[in-house]
Amino acid sequence: MTNASANPLTHLSATELARLIRRRVVSSREVTQAHLDQIERLNPAINAVVTVVPELALTSADRADTALISTGPLGPLHGLPVVHKDLLDTAGIRTTYGSTIYADHVPPMNALIVERMARAGAVTLGKTNTPEFGTGSHTVNRLFGATRNPYDLTRSAGGSSGGSAAALAARLAPLTTGTDMGGSLRNPAGFCNVVGFRPSPGLVPASPSSTAWCTLAVDGPMARTVQDIVLMLRAVAGHDARSPLSWPGAIGDFAPDLAPDAPSLAGMRVAWGTNLGGLPVDRQVTDILSKQGLATLESLGCHITDDEPDFSGAEESFRVQRAWxxxxxxxxxxxxxxxxxxxxxxxxxxxxxxxxxRDLATAEAARSLLFQCMAAFFQRYDVLALPVSQLPPFPVEEAWPSEIDGVRQETYLDWMRSAYFISACSLPAISVPCGFTPQGLPVGIQLVGAPGADAQLLRIAHAFETANGSARHLPGSQPNASTSALRGV
Structure with missing residues (x-):
């Protein structure tokens, strides 16, 4: 697979594509067809998109092109092709939740995040693979099989938004949706060299929901750049009266300004945590974060201190909330x-x-104390930097990693602690590309913000991404790659 076989439109960012469509330099139909062609060419090897709706997509694209001439853009995502995680309901489009029970399920209405993107002008291409009901950070199920990592087809794409992350990395779509309970927006982003943002609960409301007060599970954006994350947030963030946790403000009010170049973060207080109180971390991850991640933050003028919060209570709080x-x-x-x-x-x-x-009461008390501890910690720091995942992408045939740096992992949840400890704290967090292992496997850095400091976190992440540069390496072009599974996607 060579560069010549790929349409250049699939390599542009969502922000650039949106600009070109608005200016009528290219049509939505052209952009949509380019991505449908990319799906046809590359998806069989990756298995990221499990349901494709080409006729519906092209009809929607034509409608967007007509509307642009007659009434103007529908919203910030006007004419942009997108794919949605198969956990999120899409009206009239098969939604299986990765389960054989729902193999032929077609919901009558959209999930709120899907509906908001449609109203903002997005064109749905299809649905992306997820483990059964989003259970676990490895995207495999009995209905569709495993999603493979575009950087090495023998490796996992992570999960549970692994199909979304792999679709972004392979340039099958410029924007995707995801969900995150224990790291499902962040882990696959780190594995696939893209960006996954877990917003504060309520910033991107989910409704209707039978667990409307739950702060553990959130919907959120995935993209190839932080700037594209912000573009998507302009369409999906904002108040919804049905969500008790929903942030005030109209849809689109949340749109932090991002400088085109890497701004200085001089004086920004960074807490540098590498193992969250003794969790095992693969040495390749530690090396990349300590060298490339640390060097990037230092080049931006950050004041870095080796420190991390006390995560006592995070384990119990997360496990009980998840089980409930x-x-x-x-x-x-x-x-x-x-x-x-x-x-x-x-x-x-x-x-x-x-x-x-008693279990629920104890977990709630632990969660409350944990949040208060985090609020105090972020009085001293602006951001916490730590691993997204505790090891690089593992072999796709493994159900889940059984060992990290010689330490046995007893359940499918254990190896996800570096992500789910943060979920338990109800903090905004983002995974940003940081570097590659000697084998060419992506490693992300997790940046965590203070309670409610989503806008500041995104500005910091944008500066890091721009200065670091790892996001610019496509599958097959990354430094030191020993395999070229999808060279020149």
């Missing part, structure tokens, strides 16, 4: 289709059904 969530959402599937559920989903539901009032 699974029992709330999937008790019916567990009761009526138990044999069709994967072992991890069954286990999580069973943990939830076994919870007592």
């Amino acid at each position: 969530y699974y029992a709330t959402w999937f008790e019916e599937e567990y009761r009526d289709h138990r044999d069709e559920l994967g072992p991890e989903t069954r286990w999580n539901v069973e943990c939830g059904l076994a919870l007592t009032g």
Whole structure:
């Protein structure tokens, strides 16, 4: 696969494509067709997009082109092709949740984030792969199989938004949606050299929902640049009266200004944490963060201190909240289709059904104390920098990593702690490309902001991304790559 086989339109950022479409330099149909061609060419090897709707996409693109002439742009995403994670309902388009139980399910209405993107002018190309009900940070299920990493087809793309991350890396779409409970926006972004942003709960509201007060699970954007993340937030962030956690302000009000070049972060107080109180971290990850990540922050003028918060209570809080969530959402599937559920989903539901009032009370107290600890920590620092994942992308045949740096991982959740400890804290966090292992596998850095400091976090992430430069390396072109699975996508 050579550069000559790819349409240059698929290599442009969402921000640049949106600008060209608005100025009528290119049509939405041209951009949409280019990405449909890219899906046809590359997706069979990657298995990122599991449902494609070309006729619907081209009809929507034609409608966008007509509207641009007659009434002007519909919104910030006018004419842009996008794909949606298969956990998110799409009206009239198959939505399976990665489960054989819902293999032929077609919902009647859109999830709120999907609806907002459509109203902002986005063109839906299809749905991206996810593990069953988003269970785990490796995208594989019995319905569609595994999604492979575009940087090395023998490796995992992460999860549970692995299909979305792989689609971005392979230039199958310029924007995608994702969800995040234990790292599902951040882990696959780190594995696939793209950007995944976990917003503060309520910034991107999800409704209607039977767990409307839950702060653990959020919807959010994935893109190839932080600037594109902000573009998508202009369409999906903002108040919704049905969401009790929803931030005030109209849709589109949240749009931090990002300088085109890497601004100075002189004096920015960075807490540098590498192992979150003793978690095992693969030495390749530690080396890349300590060399390239640290050097990038220093070049921006940051004041860096080796420090990290006390994450006592994060483990219990996350595990109990997650189990409660699974029992709330999937008790019916567990009761009526138990044999069709994967072992991890069954286990999580069973943990939830076994919870007592005392368990919930103890976890809630731990979560409250943890949040107060974080608020105090961020009085001293502007951002916390740490690993996204505790190891590089692992072999795609593995269900989950059983060992990290010689330390055994007992369950499918254990290896995700560097991400889910942050989820338990209700803090905004973003995964940004940082570097590559000697084998050419991507490694991301996780930047975490103070409570509610999403705008500041995005400015810091944009500066880091611009100065670091790792995001510019496509699959097959990265330094020291030993394989070229999709050279010149």
